[in-house]
Amino acid sequence: MALVEIRDVDKSFQRDTQRIDVFTGLTLDIDAGSFTALMGPSGSGKSTLLNLIAGLDKPTRGTVRVGGAEVSAMSPGQLAAWRSSNIGFVFQSFNLLPVLTAYQNVELPLLLTRLSGRERNERVKIALDVVGLADRADHYPRQLSGGQEQRTAIARAIVADPTVMLLDEPTGQLDAKSSQEVLTLLQRLNNEFNKTIIIVTHDAHAAERAKTILHLEKGDLIEKPRVAAAAR
Amino acid sequence: MKYVQLVLANLGRHKLRSILTIASVALALFLFASLRSVTTTMAAAAQFGGARRLVTLNATGLVFPLPLAYGNRIKAMPGVTGLSWANWFGGRYGDGKNFFANFAVDAESYLALYPEIVMPADQKQAFLQDRTGAIIGDRLISQFGWKLGQNVTLQGTIFQGDWTFKIDGVYHPTDPAIGDNVLIFHHDYFDERIGRAGIAGWYIVEIDDPAHAPQIAKAIDDLFRNSSSPTKTGTEREFQATFATMWGNVSFLMSTIGLAVVFAILLVTANAMMMSARERTGEIAVLKTVGFSDRLLFTLVMVEAGALALTGAAIGLGGATLLYPAIKFNGAGFLPGFKVATSTLIIGALVALGLMLASGLVPALRAARLPIVQALRKVE
Ligand SMILES: Nc1ncnc2c1ncn2[C@@H]1O[C@H](COP(=O)(O)OP(=O)(O)OP(=O)(O)O)[C@@H](O)[C@H]1O
Numbered sequence: 001m002a003l004v005e006i007r008d009v010d011k012s013f014q015r016d017t018q019r020i021d022v023f024t025g026l027t028l029d030i031d032a033g034s035f036t037a038l039m040g041p042s043g044s045g046k047s048t049l050l051n052l053i054a055g056l057d058k059p060t061r062g063t064v065r066v067g068g069a070e071v072s073a074m075s076p077g078q079l080a081a082w083r084s085s086n087i088g089f090v091f092q093s094f095n096l097l098p099v100l101t102a103y104q105n106v107e108l109p110l111l112l113t114r115l116s117g118r119e120r121n122e123r124v125k126i127a128l129d130v131v132g133l134a135d136r137a138d139h140y141p142r143q144l145s146g147g148q149e150q151r152t153a154i155a156r157a158i159v160a161d162p163t164v165m166l167l168d169e170p171t172g173q174l175d176a177k178s179s180q181e182v183l184t185l186l187q188r189l190n191n192e193f194n195k196t197i198i199i200v201t202h203d204a205h206a207a208e209r210a211k212t213i214l215h216l217e218k219g220d221l222i223e224k225p226r227v228a229a230a231a232r
Numbered sequence: 233m234k235y236v237q238l239v240l241a242n243l244g245r246h247k248l249r250s251i252l253t254i255a256s257v258a259l260a261l262f263l264f265a266s267l268r269s270v271t272t273t274m275a276a277a278a279q280f281g282g283a284r285r286l287v288t289l290n291a292t293g294l295v296f297p298l299p300l301a302y303g304n305r306i307k308a309m310p311g312v313t314g315l316s317w318a319n320w321f322g323g324r325y326g327d328g329k330n331f332f333a334n335f336a337v338d339a340e341s342y343l344a345l346y347p348e349i350v351m352p353a354d355q356k357q358a359f360l361q362d363r364t365g366a367i368i369g370d371r372l373i374s375q376f377g378w379k380l381g382q383n384v385t386l387q388g389t390i391f392q393g394d395w396t397f398k399i400d401g402v403y404h405p406t407d408p409a410i411g412d413n414v415l416i417f418h419h420d421y422f423d424e425r426i427g428r429a430g431i432a433g434w435y436i437v438e439i440d441d442p443a444h445a446p447q448i449a450k451a452i453d454d455l456f457r458n459s460s461s462p463t464k465t466g467t468e469r470e471f472q473a474t475f476a477t478m479w480g481n482v483s484f485l486m487s488t489i490g491l492a493v494v495f496a497i498l499l500v501t502a503n504a505m506m507m508s509a510r511e512r513t514g515e516i517a518v519l520k521t522v523g524f525s526d527r528l529l530f531t532l533v534m535v536e537a538g539a540l541a542l543t544g545a546a547i548g549l550g551g552a553t554l555l556y557p558a559i560k561f562n563g564a565g566f567l568p569g570f571k572v573a574t575s576t577l578i579i580g581a582l583v584a585l586g587l588m589l590a591s592g593l594v595p596a597l598r599a600a601r602l603p604i605v606q607a608l609r610k611v612e
């Protein structure tokens with residue numbers, strides 16, 4: 001059984017009088033321990049797909065399951081609790097609360113758990129260590145570079161040990177060097193810690209770091225073997 | 233408890249704004265407590281010993297005197313058990329910056345009517361036998377450094393000239409409604425110096441039963457209704473209120489303009505609190521993505537509003553409660569025993585809770601209901 005199972009999903013948005021059908025009958029499996037890059041033109045529904053998996057949005061029809069739990073059927077309250085322990089989400093920007101230090105930002109998901117202060121402390125330290133920012137714990141977001149901010153966001157996404165990590169264009173605003181750092185980090189998380197990762201990206205070089213590349217074209221999925229992409 | 237840091241961090245986001253918000257809530261509630269205390273202090277004064285005392289004034293106003301001949305006619309009325317009279321003097325001491333009340337009284341009957349004015353028997357005796365002597369409340373001792381037995385000179389403002397009195401006695405009122413910064417001297421001496429006998433400023437009428445006060449007051453006023461100087465009789469409390477009003481129409485100004493100011497400050501504050509929550513849509517969406525529930529976010533925003541409102545209230549109400557006793561404020565003698573009543577603190581706390589709801593509810597609901605996907609689309 002796949003970790004993420006998307007079955008026959010329709011998703012449409014109503015904008016004024018116009019209906020936008022993003023997906024019709026979308027079906028997709030993503031296995032545990034995989035590293036998937038999601039590509040496709042702007043407006044093809046990449047963010048919408050991540051939102052459906054994270055339970056941030058509901059399908060118009062069909063089911064979304066993650067780790068056996070039917071996300072598409074949960075109530076808002078259940079979803080919040082489920083998300084805190086199952087989803088690590090990273091956006092392109094505005095991930096961090098500017099008033100909190102890197103440490104406090106990373107600690108946020110753990111506040112929702114029953115862990116003691118000492119246990120939280122240990123976990124946050126490990127997460128910051130993994131992303132290589134142990135020495136930046138007390139820095140505020142404005143004192144960090146773009147790459148460091150994204151690595152802090154990644155630390156926050158892994159600190160609660162979620163089932164799946166979802167990253168929506170995490171390198172979209174980073175320079176080449178910082179992008180490489182972030183991508184190397186994601187590869188490590190996938191290889192060493194066996195994290196399941198789904199990353200949305202426009203950058204073909206970034207996508208090559210993944211084990212699987214999926215192309216979304218007008219709401220349809222085309223799977224391309226990595227080698228093919230590499231040979232391009 | 234683990235969310236304290238998050239709330240504090242949000243309050244520290246615009247430190248100056250948070251401080252100004254707390255300061256304006258504190259100021260509003262300080263004003264509120266002060267204004268309301270004027271009323272409660274006056275009301276409290278009426279609860280004390282004066283229930284058996286009525287005051288009869290000239291119906292035209294406090295500054296117009298009454299014939300001394302009225303005294304015997306009032307005394308003869310049923311239900312009247314005692315009578316005295318007094319006259320406002322309005323003397324000034326030194327540069328006049330430290331105002332205090334001073335008036336001439338018919339000493340023997342006056343002290344008999346006011347058992348709250350307590351002093352050693354020998355001092356009382358000395359005063360009764362010294363025509364140019366005076367007694368003073370013990371606060372004047374500490375205020376001016378006067379001593380028992382010394383002479384003090386007041387400048388007459390209504391009745392010109394230097395008036396020198398020997399301090400024969402220092403009293404301490406057993407009831408805060410009786411001022412402890414008053415100078416009292418003999419009506420006989422007053423009459424003699426101004427060369428105008430047969431005049432009283434106001435009468436103090438002792439009655440047999442507080443329950444009879446309305447009938448007796450009406451009977452007195454009826455008696456003089458068609459005379460040259462009609463009277464107006466009321467309880468001692470009403471009399472004190474008249475004094476305070478004469479003193480500058482203060483209570484009216486305070487209660488209307490003052491409360492409007494308080495209300496305006498609270499509105500501005502509520503608006504400022506709402507603004508600061510509105511700026512954080514993106515952050516709230518991120519917190520929801522992390523797994524913060526709608527209910528938790530509602531609570532956090534509410535706690536933030538509450539922290540501002542309640543801190544401000546604690547400073548404002550606590551400040552008023554501590555300040556007035558510390559500086560021994562008594563409204564220049566017209567508001568003896570001035571203090572912030574418990575009921576004022578309770579109402580103030582409720583106002584603060586109301587402010588917390590008014591300023592916190594809208595942003596808290598907005599935070600709770602914020603649809604994540606739309607909010608994030610705006611952010612990115
Ligand atoms: N909340 C919404 N309301 C209305 N329309 C929406 C909403 N969210 C997405 N859409 C529309 O759905 C389509 C897919 O949007 P989505 O954001 O998933 O695209 P995307 O592949 O992530 O694009 P980009 O590469 O620009 O981020 C677009 O046409 C978009 O305008």
Ligand SMILES: [Mg+2]
Nearest residue numbers: 046047048168
């Ligand atoms: Mg997108």
